[in-house]
Amino acid sequence: MTDIDPAHLARLRLHLGRKGMEVNQKLTDVLAGMNATLATMKLPGEGKPGEKPHERLRRFLDQIVRAQRRLGTPAFGLCQDCGQPLPELALDEAPWTEQCRDCALREASR
Ligand SMILES: [Zn+2]
Numbered sequence: 001m002t003d004i005d006p007a008h009l010a011r012l013r014l015h016l017g018r019k020g021m022e023v024n025q026k027l028t029d030v031l032a033g034m035n036a037t038l039a040t041m042k043l044p045g046e047g048k049p050g051e052k053p054h055e056r057l058r059r060f061l062d063q064i065v066r067a068q069r070r071l072g073t074p075a076f077g078l079c080q081d082c083g084q085p086l087p088e089l090a091l092d093e094a095p096w097t098e099q100c101r102d103c104a105l106r107e108a109s110r
Pocket residue numbers: 079080081082083084099100101102103104
């Protein structure tokens with residue numbers, strides 16, 4: 001996806017930035033031992049077995065940072081596993097998406 005217009009790019013960048021701050025704040029609360037629940041936050045994918053809340057949040061934060069680095073490069077909007085273009089609607093909702101549905105399902109079934 002190399003042909004994102006500048007306004008769209010700015011929206012995606014803002015979206016990623018806001019989400020990054022939200023997750024970062026949540027992580028801070030969890031690490032401070034505050035009664036922060038992840039239930040109010042929509043996290044991508046499933047938690048891994050035995051994964052602690054702060055580990056899960058950190059994983060999501062890393063994912064957001066990776067998307068921020070990809071944004072504006074040809075790699076943005078492509079499945080990081082198979083290289084297929086991701087649906088634009090999915091990217092607008094979750095610009096940090098890294099996998100197409102097929103690859104996500106394959107990984108989940110492993
Ligand atoms: Zn894929």
